[in-house]
Structure formats: structure tokens, C-alpha cells
Amino acid sequence: MKRHPLYxxxxxxxxxxxxxxxxxxxxxPASPSEASTxxxxxxxxxxxxxxxxQAGPAADPALLKMAQSIFEPIPDKAQDPVDNPxxxxxxxxxxxxxxxxxxxxxxxxxxxxxxxxxxxxxxGVPTSIGHGFQKGPRNAPTVYNAVFNIAQFWDGRAEDxxxxxxxxxxxxxxxNARPDDVVSTLRSMxxxxxxxxxxxxxxxxxxxxxxxxxxxxxxxxxxxxPGAPFDEFLKGNDRALTAEQxxxxxxxxxxxxxxxxxxxxxxxxxxxxxGVFHTPPEEAxxxxxxxxxxxxxxxxxxxxxxxxxLRNITLTAPYFHSGxxxxxxxxxxIMGDSQLGATLTDEEADSxxxxxxxxxxxxxxxxxxxxxxxxxxxxxxxxx
Amino acid sequence: MKRHPLYxxxxxxxxxxxxxxxxxxxxxPASPSEASTxxxxxxxxxxxxxxxxQAGPAADPALLKMAQSIFEPIPDKAQDPVDNPxxxxxxxxxxxxxxxxxxxxxxxxxxxxxxxxxxxxxxGVPTSIGHGFQKGPRNAPTVYNAVFNIAQFWDGRAEDxxxxxxxxxxxxxxxNARPDDVVSTLRSMxxxxxxxxxxxxxxxxxxxxxxxxxxxxxxxxxxxxPGAPFDEFLKGNDRALTAEQxxxxxxxxxxxxxxxxxxxxxxxxxxxxxGVFHTPPEEAxxxxxxxxxxxxxxxxxxxxxxxxxLRNITLTAPYFHSGxxxxxxxxxxIMGDSQLGATLTDEEADSxxxxxxxxxxxxxxxxxxxxxxxxxxxxxxxxx
Numbered sequence: 001m002k003r004h005p006l007y008x009x010x011x012x013x014x015x016x017x018x019x020x021x022x023x024x025x026x027x028x029p030a031s032p033s034e035a036s037t038x039x040x041x042x043x044x045x046x047x048x049x050x051x052x053x054q055a056g057p058a059a060d061p062a063l064l065k066m067a068q069s070i071f072e073p074i075p076d077k078a079q080d081p082v083d084n085p086x087x088x089x090x091x092x093x094x095x096x097x098x099x100x101x102x103x104x105x106x107x108x109x110x111x112x113x114x115x116x117x118x119x120x121x122x123x124g125v126p127t128s129i130g131h132g133f134q135k136g137p138r139n140a141p142t143v144y145n146a147v148f149n150i151a152q153f154w155d156g157r158a159e160d161x162x163x164x165x166x167x168x169x170x171x172x173x174x175x176n177a178r179p180d181d182v183v184s185t186l187r188s189m190x191x192x193x194x195x196x197x198x199x200x201x202x203x204x205x206x207x208x209x210x211x212x213x214x215x216x217x218x219x220x221x222x223x224x225x226p227g228a229p230f231d232e233f234l235k236g237n238d239r240a241l242t243a244e245q246x247x248x249x250x251x252x253x254x255x256x257x258x259x260x261x262x263x264x265x266x267x268x269x270x271x272x273x274x275g276v277f278h279t280p281p282e283e284a285x286x287x288x289x290x291x292x293x294x295x296x297x298x299x300x301x302x303x304x305x306x307x308x309x310l311r312n313i314t315l316t317a318p319y320f321h322s323g324x325x326x327x328x329x330x331x332x333x334i335m336g337d338s339q340l341g342a343t344l345t346d347e348e349a350d351s352x353x354x355x356x357x358x359x360x361x362x363x364x365x366x367x368x369x370x371x372x373x374x375x376x377x378x379x380x381x382x383x384x
Numbered sequence: 385m386k387r388h389p390l391y392x393x394x395x396x397x398x399x400x401x402x403x404x405x406x407x408x409x410x411x412x413p414a415s416p417s418e419a420s421t422x423x424x425x426x427x428x429x430x431x432x433x434x435x436x437x438q439a440g441p442a443a444d445p446a447l448l449k450m451a452q453s454i455f456e457p458i459p460d461k462a463q464d465p466v467d468n469p470x471x472x473x474x475x476x477x478x479x480x481x482x483x484x485x486x487x488x489x490x491x492x493x494x495x496x497x498x499x500x501x502x503x504x505x506x507x508g509v510p511t512s513i514g515h516g517f518q519k520g521p522r523n524a525p526t527v528y529n530a531v532f533n534i535a536q537f538w539d540g541r542a543e544d545x546x547x548x549x550x551x552x553x554x555x556x557x558x559x560n561a562r563p564d565d566v567v568s569t570l571r572s573m574x575x576x577x578x579x580x581x582x583x584x585x586x587x588x589x590x591x592x593x594x595x596x597x598x599x600x601x602x603x604x605x606x607x608x609x610p611g612a613p614f615d616e617f618l619k620g621n622d623r624a625l626t627a628e629q630x631x632x633x634x635x636x637x638x639x640x641x642x643x644x645x646x647x648x649x650x651x652x653x654x655x656x657x658x659g660v661f662h663t664p665p666e667e668a669x670x671x672x673x674x675x676x677x678x679x680x681x682x683x684x685x686x687x688x689x690x691x692x693x694l695r696n697i698t699l700t701a702p703y704f705h706s707g708x709x710x711x712x713x714x715x716x717x718i719m720g721d722s723q724l725g726a727t728l729t730d731e732e733a734d735s736x737x738x739x740x741x742x743x744x745x746x747x748x749x750x751x752x753x754x755x756x757x758x759x760x761x762x763x764x765x766x767x768x
Binding site: 367368 | 435461483484485486490491492497498500501502503504507508509510512516517563623677698699701710712746749750751752754755756757760766768
């Protein structure tokens with residue numbers, strides 16, 4: 001890999017210098033008792049629903065300020081996707097579709113088969129098992145917080161979640177369905193016709209494949225996890241991280257990981273070559289998968305991928321688009337070597353790994369949907 | 385099939401005569417206004433949570449009495465399974481296990497894959513798709529209300545749900561797992577160790593394959609659907625069924641369907657040959673599947689099966705152990721011909737079919753469980 005190394009080296013250096021600058025200008029940290037009793041002028045704040053987390057000592061204010069300049073907390077609600085206002089009716093329908101195996105030609109593979117909402121939004125295997133027990137080419141990314149990514153899939157080939165939703169339904173190695181069959185199946189069930197009519201009011205023919213994708217996108221826009229310790233930290237609770245997590249965050253910034261892993265999803269915002277300084281191990285980056293090159297046909301995009309979002313990363317092993325690295329510390333070390341030219345010690349990899357634990361949040365409560373029953377007119381699963 | 389025809393004919397005749405007797409002794413039906421305003425002595429009854437269903441005219445009291453003598457409503461809570469008291473902790477654990485694909489060797493096939501709680505407790509295909517996309521030998525029966533069946537599987541080879549739960553986990557065409565691998569996987573995750581310890585207090589080594597099965601059984605004992613119109617009818621609301629459903633119920637009894645389909649599950653209580661009067665069509669009863677013969681090795685049990693429970697039958701197509709009959713009216717006609725020697729007219733099959741709709745109930749609300757995350761020590765899916 002001979003492209004962009006200076007850019008990345010500069011970005012890493014810049015982040016390191018910025019942190020150093022902040023440290024120099026920082027006031028001494030408030031003592032825990034000061035921090036916990038300080039109140040400002042004005043009306044008394046409302047009591048929070050849960051007391052603020054006190055996981056560790058008050059962080060260096062410079063570290064908090066630095067973090068706030070690089071990352072953003074997950075909001076309580078995502079912005080509406082483009083051209084697709086999120087309504088309760090659309091979310092209800094989207095949840096049904098998300099869990100319905102009848103969107104696949106076999107009748108049994110659903111979105112949730114590979115993006116399992118009970119398992120961090122993934123399936124926990126290297127690459128997903130789809131139609132005919134075929135294995136897909138890349139590891140299934142989590143659906144949680146996917147709405148905050150710049151684009152979808154490892155190579156960004158879908159500009160948003162509604163474009164993404166159609167891909168696996170049609171892919172021969174995944175759900176292997178034809179859109180016409182999906183629509184015929186859904187149209188045959190009054191329960192679905194009613195749900196589409198409610199979700200897309202005013203449309204004369206609401207049961208369409210486009211609306212399937214829009215409803216799934218609306219549901220997925222609700223699959224966000226704003227409750228991680230790191231979110232509390234970014235919102236100003238300087239004791240939300242343990243001392244070890246604070247140290248790991250500092251190292252994460254100093255080493256330059258934040259060049260690619262920043263913003264609300266700690267990644268997912270841009271495209272970067274995998275292998276800036278050194279070629280990664282073959283298992284982590286198989287040579288046959290050229291990444292974003294297959295989207296743009298530009299040689300500049302060989303082995304370029306969307307930076308992995310690191311939210312809930314402790315729940316989504318195995319790692320990388322290959323899904324061949326099972327241990328998060330190992331993944332951190334591969335990143336250090338290939339992206340930053342930095343051979344991380346075991347202690348450093350451990351430290352960053354402990355920070356990454358602070359990105360894990362409780363998952364939203366999901367009531368399993370009761371799906372409309374088939375009718376006599378419902379087509380049999382065409383690919384069973 | 386030359387066995388038991390007299391038994392069945394007599395049972396059908398007996399049921400018909402019993403209904404006739406009841407009809408003769410019945411008082412005239414109360415008028416709707418009388419029925420809805422009648423109150424007894426004593427303290428005023430508590431207001432019901434929902435007003436009683438008024439789906440049709442007041443039923444003939446003889447029909448209600450007859451039904452109450454043949455069937456039972458689903459109770460609000462099932463009796464504890466043998467040697468396995470149901471506790472909240474066991475149900476919580478059992479639900480996690482039920483939804484966890486890591487009980488399979490591929491890592492992605494769970495109990496819910498084939499007994500989908502959002503689809504009436506079945507998968508909606510002829511026979512289930514399991515490991516390697518192999519198709520199983522028989523249609524997946526519903527898990528809802530399975531606790532009320534005399535035994536489990538179409539041939540009754542598992543005496544209860546805890547025995548049943550082990551079968552698909554180990555079957556090569558289903559989840560294809562070895563119990564030792566399942567236990568190693570669960571033991572590696574503190575979230576599961578804690579859940580087993582809470583569910584089986586006092587046991588020094590609670591994470592065992594037996595306890596996996598017991599926890600799943602405890603969860604499944606909660607998967608009951610007591611809210612069908614027919615349950616309200618059996619509890620005394622004589623207007624809970626539509627006029628058409630009442631007529632269908634009467635025909636269901638008169639034709640003798642109740643010889644096999646009776647009790648709380650309208651079936652599931654005993655074993656009967658499939659093909660009493662006439663050999664069923666090959667698609668409905670493939671000659672190669674000898675049914676309970678494979679359990680008992682007795683020629684008396686050739687083509688003998690557990691009578692299908694008919695609860696929520698409108699949700700569980702396709703039908704029969706072969707899963708080859710998709711239309712419920714067709715299934716009713718095959719039953720009439722092969723079991724009762726009665727060629728049902730289209731109108732009669734329709735009528736019985738309308739009664740069967742009264743057996744469909746709302747499903748219990750299920751919160752999708754958040755499963756423990758894998759650890760570095762967690763074995764990789766051995767059969768991926």
C-alpha cells in the first residue's frame with residue numbers, strides 16, 4: 001500500500017499534538033467532592049432518572065475536552081433518514097419486515113438472521129450463512145447505530161439504509177429473493193396490507209419493494225444505543241469512565257486511532273485504505289477482496305474500506321471485513337501495525353481494548369413482533 | 385389401514401348421540417338482553433379487564449354444554465412440568481437459550497429458527513431447514529401450548545418438553561451440536577453462568593445440558609395462548625363464537641372429529657392411525673414415514689401419529705407431518721375421508737374451517753432477549 005501514508009501519519013501526529021496542547025492548558029482536575037457538589041446559578045436541575053455513573057476518578061479536563069472535540073455522544077433519537085420521515089406506523093411495519101423470513105425465497109431467512117438484535121446486531125460468525133447455507137463474502141456489520149454511518153456495507157456501496165435493505169434480500173448468497181415475489185407475498189396478507197397503508201398514508205399502492213426498504217430503514221433508525229459509559233463521559237460526566245478506560249482513551253488519541261475512528265460512531269464516517277504502513281495479515285485482509293475498488297473501479301480504492309464503527313465492538317466479534325480475527329486485542333494490534341506503523345505492546349493493546357469496553361451500551365428493548373399469518377392466496381416460498 | 389375402524393366409528397357415533405341428547409334436554413337459549421344483564425346473588429363481580437366478546441348470537445346451551453364436556457379452555461398458567469418447577473429465573477434463562485443460535489454447531493440456528501414465536505410457533509415451510517440447509521423429515525409442530533400435549537414430536541418419542549428440547553440440538557439435520565460443545569460455549573460466558581446459577585440455586589455445577597433442557601422447558605411452559613374466542617366460549621360466554629363458528633363446532637362434533645381432537649389442545653392427547661377408513665393421499669402421508677412404529681417397533685403402530693393439536697391451526701400451515709397440504713379446508717377434507725370415512729362437502733369443510741378460526745388466539749408478548757456476549761475463551765462455532 002503506497003497511498004496516503006503521510007496523510008495518516010500527519011493526522012496521528014496532529015491528534016497527539018492537540019492532546020498535548022490541551023494537557024498544557026488544562027486546569028488541575030476538580031476533586032471528586034468538588035465535582036459532585038458543584039452547582040451553577042439558575043434553577044435547580046431536574047433530578048436525573050438514574051444517578052450519574054461513578055466508574056472512576058474525575059478525568060483530566062483536557063482529556064474530556066479533547067474527547068468532546070473528536071467524538072459525539074449518540075443522541076437519544078436519530079435524525080430522520082433522507083426522504084423518509086420516521087413514524088410510529090413505519091417503525092411498526094419495519095420491525096415486522098425485519099423479523100420476517102418470508103422476505104427470503106426459502107421462507108426462513110430474515111434480516112435478523114444475520115443482524116441479530118439480541119447479539120449486538122450481528123451473527124457472531126466470520127461471514128454470514130445465507131441461502132443454501134452459502135457463506136457470504138464479508139462479515140455482517142452491526143445494524144445498531146448504522147444510521148449514523150456515512151454509507152452502508154464495508155465498501156459503502158449503499159448510500160443509506162433503505163438502499164442497503166434491498167441488497168441482502170436480493171443477494172443469491174443471502175436471502176435470494178426476487179422483489180416481485182416479496183411484494184406478492186406481502187400483498188396476499190391483509191395484516192401487511194393494513195400495516196403498509198398505515199405506514200404510507202395517501203399512497204394508492206403502498207405495498208411496494210421501495211416501501212419495504214423505507215419501513216426497514218425507519219425501524220433501523222430506532223436501533224441506536226445511547227447509554228454507553230463513553231456517551232455519559234462525552235456529555236460531561238467526567239467520572240463515567242474507569243481510570244483504565246481514561247488511560248486507554250488517551251492512548252487511542254495519542255496513537256492516532258482517531259484519524260479514522262471519530263465522530264458519533266467512533267468510525268463509519270469515511271473511507272481509508274486498510275494497510276497504510278504495512279500490509280495486514282492475509283487472514284485479516286484477504287488479497288482477493290479489493291474493497292471499495294469494486295464500487296468505484298478506481299485503483300485508488302484498492303483495499304479501501306469504510307472505517308469500522310467501534311460502537312459496541314466488544315459484542316461484535318469476529319472482526320474486520322474478513323471476520324477472521326476473533327480477539328479484540330489482536331485486532332487492535334493489527335490496526336496499530338498496518339494503519340499507524342506503531343507496534344503496540346501488549347500493555348498498550350490491553351489499554352485501548354479497555355477503553356473500547358466503554359463503547360458498549362445496553363441494547364434497546366425490542367418486543368418480538370407477531371407476524372401476519374399466511375392466507376390461501378399467499379405464494380409458497382419460491383426457493384424452498 | 386385395517387385397525388380400529390370400529391373404535392373410531394363408535395366414538396364418532398357416540399359423540400353425535402351425546403350431542404343429540406344434550407339438544408333434547410336443553411332449555412331454550414337466553415335472549416341476548418337476558419344474558420347480558422343477568423346477575424347472581426352475592427357481591428358484585430369485579431369488572432373484567434376487557435368486555436366479553438359478542439361475536440355472534442347466543443349459542444344453543446346444548447352446544448355449549450357439549451363443548452364443555454369434550455374440550456377445556458387453556459388455563460391462564462400451565463401446571464409445572466414434572467420435576468421442573470417453573471421460576472422466573474428459569475424462564476429468563478430458557479428464553480435466552482431458546483433464541484441463541486450458539487446452541488447449534490454453525491452458531492446461527494436456534495429453537496426459534498424453526499419454532500418462530502412471531503409466526504404461531506412454526507416456520508411456515510413443509511419441513512424445517514436445518515444445518516447445511518438440509519430439510520428435516522417432518523413438519524415442525526408449534527411450540528405454543530405444546531406443554532399440554534401428551535408427549536412431544538409427531539410420534540410422541542419425547543415424553544416431555546425437556547426431553548424434546550435436546551433432540552433438535554443434537555440432530556444432524558437440525559442444530560447438529562454436541563452437548564459437550566454447547567456446555568463449553570455456555571460456561572465460557574459469565575452472563576450465562578450467572579443466569580444458570582440463578583435458575584438452579586444450590587447446584588454446584590448448574591451449567592449442564594440437562595439444565596439447558598429444563599430451562600427451555602420452563603420457558604416453553606409459559607408459551608400458552610388462553611385468549612381464543614373458543615376459550616371464552618368454553619368459559620361460559622355463549623356469544624363468543626360467530627353463528628358460523630357455532631355451526632362449524634356442531635359439525636366438528638357430529639362428524640366425529642372430536643374422537644381424536646378433544647381436550648385443552650383440541651388434539652395432542654393420544655395416538656391414532658392416520659388412515660382409519662381410507663389411505664390418505666401420498667403427499668399427506670408419505671408411505672416411507674411409518675410414524676410411531678419407529679418408536680415402538682410394533683406393527684400396530686405403523687402410520688400411527690399423535691393427533692395434531694388444533695390450537696392456532698390457522699397460523700401453522702402447511703399441514704400434516706409431511707407439511708405438504710397448504711390449505712386448511714383441504715386438510716379438513718382429507719381428515720374426513722381418511723379418518724371418518726365421511727366425504728365432506730365443500731360447505732361442510734368450510735364450516736369446520738370457520739370453527740377452527742375460533743381456536744386462534746393472540747400470542748403472548750415476548751421481549752427479545754439480549755444474549756451474553758462471547759468471551760475470548762468462548763469456543764468458535766465448531767460446525768461453522
